[in-house]
Amino acid sequence: MSVDTPQTMTDGPATVTAAVPRRRGSRRATLIVGCVLLGLVVATALVSYFYLPYPPEQIGGGRLAGPSPTHWLGTDTLGRDLMSQLMIGARIALAAGGGSVLLGGALGIVLGLAAAFAQRWLDDTLAAVLDILIAFPTLLLAMLVVAARGATLSSAIIAIGLAMSAVVARLTRILAKQVLSEQFVVAARTSGTGWLGIIGRHVLPNIWPTLAVNLALQFGLAVLAEASLSYLGLGAPPPNASWGRLLQEAQGTVYTAPIGAIAPGIAIVALVIGANLLADGLRDVFDPARRTR
Amino acid sequence: MHSTSPTHRTVRSLSVIAAVTAAGLMLAGCSSSGSGGSSADATLQVGSIYEPQNLDNTAGGGQGVTEVLNGNVYEALYKLGDDGKVTPLLASKYTTSDDGLTYTFTLRKGVKFHSGDELTSKDVKYSIEKVLAPKSQSARKSDLQVVKSIETPSADTVVVHLKQRSISFVYNLSYVWIIDHTAKNLKTTEDGTGPYTVQSWKHGSAITLQRFKDYWGDAPKTDTVVFNYYKDATAENNALQSGQLDIVTSEQSPDALSQFENNSQFKVNDGNSTTKLLLAFNDKVKPFDNTGVRVAITEAINRKALLKSIWNGYGKVTGSMVPPTDPWYENLSSVYPYDVSKAKSDLAAAGYPNGFSFTLDTPNYDPHPAAAQFIKAALAKIGVTVTINIITPDEWYTKVYQNHDFVATMQEHVNDRDVTWYGNPDFYWGYDNPQVTSLIDQAEQSTTTAQQTAKLKQANEIIVKDAASDWLYLYPQIVVAKSTVKGYPVNGLNSQFYVYDITKG
Numbered sequence: 001m002s003v004d005t006p007q008t009m010t011d012g013p014a015t016v017t018a019a020v021p022r023r024r025g026s027r028r029a030t031l032i033v034g035c036v037l038l039g040l041v042v043a044t045a046l047v048s049y050f051y052l053p054y055p056p057e058q059i060g061g062g063r064l065a066g067p068s069p070t071h072w073l074g075t076d077t078l079g080r081d082l083m084s085q086l087m088i089g090a091r092i093a094l095a096a097g098g099g100s101v102l103l104g105g106a107l108g109i110v111l112g113l114a115a116a117f118a119q120r121w122l123d124d125t126l127a128a129v130l131d132i133l134i135a136f137p138t139l140l141l142a143m144l145v146v147a148a149r150g151a152t153l154s155s156a157i158i159a160i161g162l163a164m165s166a167v168v169a170r171l172t173r174i175l176a177k178q179v180l181s182e183q184f185v186v187a188a189r190t191s192g193t194g195w196l197g198i199i200g201r202h203v204l205p206n207i208w209p210t211l212a213v214n215l216a217l218q219f220g221l222a223v224l225a226e227a228s229l230s231y232l233g234l235g236a237p238p239p240n241a242s243w244g245r246l247l248q249e250a251q252g253t254v255y256t257a258p259i260g261a262i263a264p265g266i267a268i269v270a271l272v273i274g275a276n277l278l279a280d281g282l283r284d285v286f287d288p289a290r291r292t293r
Numbered sequence: 294m295h296s297t298s299p300t301h302r303t304v305r306s307l308s309v310i311a312a313v314t315a316a317g318l319m320l321a322g323c324s325s326s327g328s329g330g331s332s333a334d335a336t337l338q339v340g341s342i343y344e345p346q347n348l349d350n351t352a353g354g355g356q357g358v359t360e361v362l363n364g365n366v367y368e369a370l371y372k373l374g375d376d377g378k379v380t381p382l383l384a385s386k387y388t389t390s391d392d393g394l395t396y397t398f399t400l401r402k403g404v405k406f407h408s409g410d411e412l413t414s415k416d417v418k419y420s421i422e423k424v425l426a427p428k429s430q431s432a433r434k435s436d437l438q439v440v441k442s443i444e445t446p447s448a449d450t451v452v453v454h455l456k457q458r459s460i461s462f463v464y465n466l467s468y469v470w471i472i473d474h475t476a477k478n479l480k481t482t483e484d485g486t487g488p489y490t491v492q493s494w495k496h497g498s499a500i501t502l503q504r505f506k507d508y509w510g511d512a513p514k515t516d517t518v519v520f521n522y523y524k525d526a527t528a529e530n531n532a533l534q535s536g537q538l539d540i541v542t543s544e545q546s547p548d549a550l551s552q553f554e555n556n557s558q559f560k561v562n563d564g565n566s567t568t569k570l571l572l573a574f575n576d577k578v579k580p581f582d583n584t585g586v587r588v589a590i591t592e593a594i595n596r597k598a599l600l601k602s603i604w605n606g607y608g609k610v611t612g613s614m615v616p617p618t619d620p621w622y623e624n625l626s627s628v629y630p631y632d633v634s635k636a637k638s639d640l641a642a643a644g645y646p647n648g649f650s651f652t653l654d655t656p657n658y659d660p661h662p663a664a665a666q667f668i669k670a671a672l673a674k675i676g677v678t679v680t681i682n683i684i685t686p687d688e689w690y691t692k693v694y695q696n697h698d699f700v701a702t703m704q705e706h707v708n709d710r711d712v713t714w715y716g717n718p719d720f721y722w723g724y725d726n727p728q729v730t731s732l733i734d735q736a737e738q739s740t741t742t743a744q745q746t747a748k749l750k751q752a753n754e755i756i757v758k759d760a761a762s763d764w765l766y767l768y769p770q771i772v773v774a775k776s777t778v779k780g781y782p783v784n785g786l787n788s789q790f791y792v793y794d795i796t797k798g
Contacts, residue, residue, distance in 0.1 A: 057666070057669070057670050057673075058670070059598075059602075059667060059670045059671075063601060063602055063605060064548075077602050077603065077663060078602045078663060078666060078667055078670075079602065150682075151683055233657050233662075233683055237681050237682070237683055238662050238665065238666050238681050239666045239669060239670075239681070249662075249663065252546050252548055252659065253548045255548065255549065255552075256551060257548075
């Protein structure tokens, strides 16, 4: 693993001393690997705006052609280039993850802060509503949104964002309440600072690290949720090359042309693991207790 | 009409599952103790993905009802053969009056139901009326509306009076199972005259057919036939590969076939089905009320390439609604061959030089989404923009089939002899050509089948010329069997699957 681990330290007691550098190194590695995986997907999505091997909907290659120099990942049953579709899929995955985090994050933080600042009865009501919302299955919520708005990417983002906002709001509420009970906030309040000032100067800066870690985790979950929805035909409609839909379409040919399922599968895993590792790494960066241990 | 929708696959109650499990355990116990007597070869193991919902063909049980029971357990007065020909079965002959309005059928003698009752004219009257009953869900109900009254002057004579001439009447009778008029509980039990009886039905798993000892005709070649039901095709193919199955009735994708194609232990049969994949326009609304537009769309879509994408070399492009097993079949795929530049100029001539946009209502199950994407890409080349709207089978039924609230859609039509639907201006696709309606009426009023065939050929040619729909392709009927198995049907006519001539070799 890490280079500074003494090579002779194979037996028990000595690992106690070796543990510190190894942990620090692996922590950094977590952050780096997370950033690299996420960066790869972002780069792929950016490149897709300037360069694609083929137009993604172009029906040209043979049926289920294997990987070759002309089609790096081969083609699907209709003869479309899989690599090009996968690159377009990166945009959709990032849009789904990013859109959901923006929507869910913004809504959740506002709701959470409102609950934290509100009267006792309103706070209790909001908390109860959030608990119910969290208990509501995301997929069912998504089906309701799709039924109302039609199966599009924005429907999926709204559904995932709504589900996410409940989780974020509950976290924000608890964190904000902790901060609000601190002496320095009480002091600021008595000295006449308005609630906006308290949020901006005291609450947000203090709860932000934990929120950021949570949002990074939520990003990964949102990507997974969008892939599931597309797999079920409730996400972006065809021919939008969502990774979930590519998986679904490759299902029937998984024995004859496994790459069609493996490639989008790996892409989804890479992005979700990337987001999770990034969240882990961020937690270590933000958490002073862990950093100095 | 459209094929069985997923909603027909019902969720079974826990009590049934428990009962089936118990029965299964008992059977397992019996078979292990009694397997010494007969040789295993006397049992033919058939694999299918269409488990019936019940055993009654007037109660909406799905296509699996026809597959396992038609011709095997139940017989009709006439039989539709694998080649599409109609031959006498329980009727030995019939005569018609000069005006063609009265049919007198003479029943075969010595026919016994599985319950032991003798076949009489009463049973025939009961069976025809059962299909016509108000609560009957038979897909053939409308075809038999022509029946005015039924008389039974003697035990072996049935006289049917029609409201008008109907040359298809005898053919339509091949769908009317003759059932013992005293039979009860037809959803769970049977009382037919066929070569097999239903010995047991393990819900969710298998139906076992046993040879009927008092059968009037030649004894079936194999004593016991088990229809094994699978939820997914992969499990079914694995069972065939591992030797648990002898034959699979209908493969649904070409991609599992490679494991059988180059293997001398198996035979892959590429037969004709009666299932057509349609790009159906709403011929009553803009822009598809314009024949030129429909022609241009037809020319812009490379049907051969589409078929190759979906079925990888299996299936046929026939260019019309008529499958090869219908007597009035002609291959009309060359009427509007694939030609993008001609499509462009035809579209311009029809008044759309810059193309147009439309929404394609696409059922959410295979092969519709893939085919829709193919169509979208093809039409983009002539400046027509397609928005794919994915819908469930239920939505299709209400939105498209009932309310005609669509511009264009896709659907698989499974029946044979269904080109006559183009004679109904109120059908969902809204095709209304008085000449065609009149020809189809005249065909039904024909005095000879030659005349009927000629009229329907003529009608079909006009329908194709009008590009009423785009008939994308005819599905293959792929039966895979062990190479030692012989005597099975290779064409899929309305999903029927006669097993009585099959030998295991």
